[in-house]
Amino acid sequence: MSTMAVGGGLTRSASFYDSVIGKKAVMAITGFILFGFVLVHMAGNLQVFLPVHANGVHPLDEYGAKLRAMPPLLWGARIVLLVAVILHFVAAIQLSLLNKRQARPQRYVKLAPIVSTYASRTMIWGGLVIFFYVIYHLLHLTIGARFVNPTFEEGHVYQNLVSGLQNPVVAIFYMIANIVLAIHLYHGIWSMFQSLGIAHPRYTPILKRVSAVLAWVIGIGFCSVPLAVLTGFVKMTGGNL
Amino acid sequence: MKLVLNIWRQKNQNSRGGMVRYELDGVNEHMSFLEMLDVLNEQLTEKGEDPVTFEHDCREGICGCCGFMINGVAHGPHRGTTVCQLHMRHFRDGEELWLEPWRAAAFPVLKDLLVDRAAFDRIIAAGGFISVNTGSAQDANTIAVQKHCAELAMDAAACIGCGACVAACPNASASLFVGAKISHLALLPQGQPERSRRALNMVAQMQQEVFGSCTNIGECEAVCPKGVKLENIARMNREYIKAAWAYREEAAAGGGG
Numbered sequence A: 001m002s003t004m005a006v007g008g009g010l011t012r013s014a015s016f017y018d019s020v021i022g023k024k025a026v027m028a029i030t031g032f033i034l035f036g037f038v039l040v041h042m043a044g045n046l047q048v049f050l051p052v053h054a055n056g057v058h059p060l061d062e063y064g065a066k067l068r069a070m071p072p073l074l075w076g077a078r079i080v081l082l083v084a085v086i087l088h089f090v091a092a093i094q095l096s097l098l099n100k101r102q103a104r105p106q107r108y109v110k111l112a113p114i115v116s117t118y119a120s121r122t123m124i125w126g127g128l129v130i131f132f133y134v135i136y137h138l139l140h141l142t143i144g145a146r147f148v149n150p151t152f153e154e155g156h157v158y159q160n161l162v163s164g165l166q167n168p169v170v171a172i173f174y175m176i177a178n179i180v181l182a183i184h185l186y187h188g189i190w191s192m193f194q195s196l197g198i199a200h201p202r203y204t205p206i207l208k209r210v211s212a213v214l215a216w217v218i219g220i221g222f223c224s225v226p227l228a229v230l231t232g233f234v235k236m237t238g239g240n241l
Numbered sequence B: 001m002k003l004v005l006n007i008w009r010q011k012n013q014n015s016r017g018g019m020v021r022y023e024l025d026g027v028n029e030h031m032s033f034l035e036m037l038d039v040l041n042e043q044l045t046e047k048g049e050d051p052v053t054f055e056h057d058c059r060e061g062i063c064g065c066c067g068f069m070i071n072g073v074a075h076g077p078h079r080g081t082t083v084c085q086l087h088m089r090h091f092r093d094g095e096e097l098w099l100e101p102w103r104a105a106a107f108p109v110l111k112d113l114l115v116d117r118a119a120f121d122r123i124i125a126a127g128g129f130i131s132v133n134t135g136s137a138q139d140a141n142t143i144a145v146q147k148h149c150a151e152l153a154m155d156a157a158a159c160i161g162c163g164a165c166v167a168a169c170p171n172a173s174a175s176l177f178v179g180a181k182i183s184h185l186a187l188l189p190q191g192q193p194e195r196s197r198r199a200l201n202m203v204a205q206m207q208q209e210v211f212g213s214c215t216n217i218g219e220c221e222a223v224c225p226k227g228v229k230l231e232n233i234a235r236m237n238r239e240y241i242k243a244a245w246a247y248r249e250e251a252a253a254g255g256g257g
């Protein structure tokens, strides 16, 4: 028969995580952290549109240098993000296997969704695309691995960004990935509240609208950078540190 | 009116089953969907064929026995209705319909459109009850209940356990059902003594029956014949999360309870 979550400390955490609701709560909290990061990251990216300082340094390079000058903060944030990604990813895979394989082994001959959004039905696929995109993006513009980005130069954020996105295939891939991210967040932002049990007939509809707006903002904000490079609006001349 | 029916026929739990096509003439638009199937079954019986098995009891939309998929939608195209209360006037003459049983690992198909929903009963047995002394009932007004709590509890209690939420959910999750049952009792003073244990045990049982998890998609709410709201799932999450961290065994040694 059924078991109950009793005991303390680790056992309690383990049995909480064992439950589907616990896993969703973990996904909501880690999703919230990742969403916060995405917002800050976008604000950082948009500095690409700022004019070069009088001393010839681009604000984006200055920003990058500032971040690198604070290793405890930078690495603290990176560790938190890494843990959040791992937890979010593992819980998603576990739940998805339960939902797609075990809970309904025999599929419908006909199944017609009537109210659900495209975003809500494709969370796992969107999530996987984002996951692989992030790995690529880290190799491409953070680590600057030679086999992904041969023109990469450590510390030259603006220059790396522009030269990296001048390849149309790469720029289009970035835009597609960020549209997928926006779709993921369209459902994800309000969904984390529901998973944590925060719902109210008056506020939930507003929350859904806010999450749609934020998804658009993030989608447009992130896509604007590769688009600007691709169209030549943002050019190489800007930054030398 | 005339209909083309593609119906899932399956001999028993272990056979494979498949869609079988029937043409049915002389359907009256005032018939309920089940009455239409009665007509088909009469014809099948006369021909010496096996009639289509489907579950039904009250035919008033209150018992929760009936239900199957019509064209991929649980309880068919009309919102807030069980199939027994769905009338043929909602369909076009000559329309082709696809009838399928609920599909979930926890709801094995017993025959044709009939599934075994005992998993729901086991979830209820795990915690969907309150403990009271039997004997003469106390006066109805001795326990004060706030009006909005009574109303929310009543809305949740409208659930008839038909299983449409599970059927419509892409994850075959029973969250709307369990959420409704947990909410119904958690909102009332009578439900307080077992509140934590109820949330923990019913969710654990739901998982043991291999229902999927909720991804906040909302198909369940859309097909629910009783209009049970998604808000009940949030309440279940809330109740479970709270109980999972705050629950203390009554027999725990030391300290206050």
Ligand code: FES
Pocket (backbone or CB within 6 Å): B055, B056, B057, B058, B059, B060, B061, B062, B063, B064, B065, B066, B067, B082, B083, B084, B085
């Ligand atoms: S037969 Fe009772 S609800 Fe349909």
